[in-house]
Amino acid sequence: MSRRLAAFPPHAAPILLALALAACASAPADAPVARGTEIPAERMVASIRAAAGDGEGELAVQPxxxxxxEDLRQQAARLETQRDYAGAADALDRALRIVDDDPALLQERAEVALLLGDYATADRLARRAYALGAQVGPLCRRHWATLEQxxxxxxxxxxxxxxxxxxxxCKVAGPVRY
Structure with missing residues (x-):
């Protein structure tokens, strides 16, 4: 056993330790998941939101x-950060009763449906949001990222x-400005 350890130079120990720790690190939110793997809902939503990107330099429609x-959307966001997903869904449902064809609102509700484990509702809402939306830009990527997840x-x-x-x-460059 001591012969094997002696085969490594003394300065290799920190490198080997770093490699071992890197192998234990968790995957980023937008990393692909192996087929048939149970995906935590929070990770799915993080991946969806990461897929939107920052929208810098591209066309994005904002109603x-x-x-x-807007107050109900902010309330839902606060409740989501507190992991009160049912409360967030209720706030978004109330907002949807006011404006039932807002693609961003439908997408937010789809993401909360994922957090609640209601995949059928998430699928239906993401598809409806895409159909009603501009079909380009960061919001479009969130619709399709929901379906991907x-x-x-x-x-x-x-x-x-x-x-x-x-x-x-969904990536479309914005108009050139002079």
Whole structure:
């Protein structure tokens, strides 16, 4: 045993330790998940939101917001950070009763549905949000990233790959400004 240890130079120990620790590190939120793997809902939502990117330099449509709806959206965001997903869903549902065709609101509700484990509702809302939305930009990527995460959770690698292609198709450069 001591012969094996002697084969490594003394300065290699920190490198080996770093490599061992790196192997134990968790994957980033937007890393692909192996087929058939149980995906934690929080990780799915983090991956969806990361897929949106910052939207810098591209076309993004932002509708005017009703102040009451905006208050409910902010309330839902606060409740989500407190892990009160049912409360966040209720706040978003109340907002949807005011404006039922807002793609961003529908997407936010789809993400909360994921957090609640209601994958069928998440799928339906993400599809509706895409159909009603501009179909370009960061919000478009969130719609398709939701569908990608759902397909990954089902072990549907082909469906996830198809959604990934759609995510990439949502990128549209903004107009050139002089």
């Amino acid at each position: 005017l917001r009703d102040p009451q709806v 759902l397909r990954l959770s089902e072990g549907d690698a082909d469906g996830a790959a198809s959604a990934r292609e759609q995510i990439d198709g």
